[in-house]
Amino acid sequence: MPQTYNPQLGREHSYPYEHREEERDWHWGMVINTNRCINCNTCSFACKSTWTSGEGEEYMWWMNVETEPYGGYPMGWDMRLLDDLGPDETIFEAAEDGEQVRGYVAAKEEWEYPALGDDQSHGEYPAGDVVESDPDNEQYHDMWQFYLPRLCNHCKNPACLAACPRQAIYKREEDGIVLLDQERCRGYRRCVKSCPYHKPMYNPETGISEKPVGCFPRIEDGNVPRCVSSCIGKTRLHGNINRGPDAGHPNDVSSAADGRSPINYLVKSDEKVALPLYPQFGTRPQVFYMPPYHVPPEFLTQMFTPNVDEKRNDWPGSTYEESVKIVQQRARDPSHHVLGILQLFGATTRLIETYRVKENRVKGWDRKGKKVVDMPIEEPMEVREGEQWTNQ
Ligand code: SF4
Ligand code: F3S
Structure with missing residues (x-):
């Protein structure tokens, strides 16, 4: 299998396709300051009303905001997968026989609670009235939570693209946006299983999958x-x-x-x-x-x-x-x-x-x-x- 250098890990690992990411002059990217997020979900509704308000898209939230450490959509999406990976093992290296990527299919009920754990904080409620800082380190609170906005990452090694046997998923030359060609898709759902961020979703009404589009027309x-x-x-x-x-x-x-x-x-x-x-x-x-x-x-x-x-x-x-x-x-x-x-x-x-x-x-x-x-x-x-x- 071809190897690729991954600068986020500082090492090479296998990736099922040859590609040439660093040569692209323009690549879609985003920075999110979690310290400013108030979990209002305006982003989630803006995305949903723009892209996923049709039939069969009822559970599709391409953009969602989770409350950490207890939220998750689908439930436990991160921990379930991390538990299956060995230390220092990517989802490509951990692939099982006959597959390109290690993933899992979330059950229907795991998609039903996009705001699970909303506003649930971590830590014991104090005996007094005031939540104090950690005495060992004044920067951190004894009780904490934070909001994590999640969306498609338009990855440079997209797992969804690697997994599709129809090659229905591609990365655009001009900006690296990862798109799903609905004409080519036959609903195999390998993309749904393989994306570690769980962003491609299956539409039972149309029998094909859909994934976030990076707002490419904008x-x-x-x-x-x-x-x-x-x-x-x-x-x-x-x-x-x-x-x-x-x-x-x-x-x-x-x-x-x-x-x-x-x-x-x-x-x-x-x-x-x-x-x-x-x-x-x-x-x-x-x-x-x-x-x-x-x-x-x-x-x-x-x-x-x-x-x-x-x-x-x-x-x-x-x-x-x-x-x-x-x-x-x-x-x-x-x-x-x-x-x-x-x-x-x-x-x-x-x-x-x-x-x-x-x-x-x-x-x-x-x-x-x-x-x-x-x-x-x-x-x-x-x-x-x-x-x-x-x-x-
Ligand atoms: Fe990456 Fe998943 Fe988006 Fe594919 S759908 S580009 S694997 S985040
Ligand atoms: Fe491929 Fe996913 Fe469709 S694996 S065929 S893009 S459902």
Whole structure:
């Protein structure tokens, strides 16, 4: 079987197709700041009303928000699969005889509760009235929960694509979006079984499967996906994950920009502040999460780093747990540059290709080089002179 280098794991592993991801100039990607998510599910409903409101699509939530650590849609989607993988084993290496990918089929009732565990926190309720911080480490709470928005990752090693015997799933040349060709699909459902994030879903009315489409018509028009533009918490930034510091300034993009895309900076710069979800699966997901900074890093380590003891690539700490702590700290107390990029989240419905942080302003340009954002990073604060109101 062909081997592929996986930078999220820092090693090679098998993947059933030859491919050439790093040559693609433009690749769909997203960064989600979990610290801003309030579980309002505006994203989920925006996605559902746009894409999955027809017959046979009743249980299809291409976008959903889970409450960690108890939520999950389908139930237990992550733990069930992780339990089947050996340490340091991807879903491709763990495939059973006759299959390309290790997966499982969720039962009907496991799809019936998309908001299971909503608002259920972890930890014992305190005897007193106040939830205190962990005395051993003041950054983390004794009781905690957080919201995890989930969607198709438009993976660079898509398991759904690898598993389909009809080759009905493909990755678009121009932007890496993973699509399912409904004319070719015969309803074999290997895609449903193999996606570790459980995003392809079977439609019993039509007898074929469907999967998230990355809002490709909006991307083609230079707009961000619906889940991004509708998010009232401004949790997300979408764009070209492959546009790195060496991208230069082609004619169609403003030379005033820093060159790389803002999400590339958040994910791949020395200031890495966003991590992939379950990279140990091996699919190279392209949605990255700024981790919640009040949650103990032991929990986040199993969720956002490879499941191995040793650290083998460019993660910032000396161990994976150390890396998570560093990234949490950067999310809690961002540098001026990251703060500037954070202002771009939710600032426009246009897709920001390049940006510049300079002094107290951040600017963004679209793919045609048109400026679409220009705003201050920190608003001036005015302190009124004179008598203050006091509670006398
Ligand atoms: Fe395919 Fe699942 Fe990856 Fe989406 S998240 S590209 S459906 S393997
Ligand atoms: Fe292939 Fe999935 Fe259809 S495996 S045939 S795309 S149901």
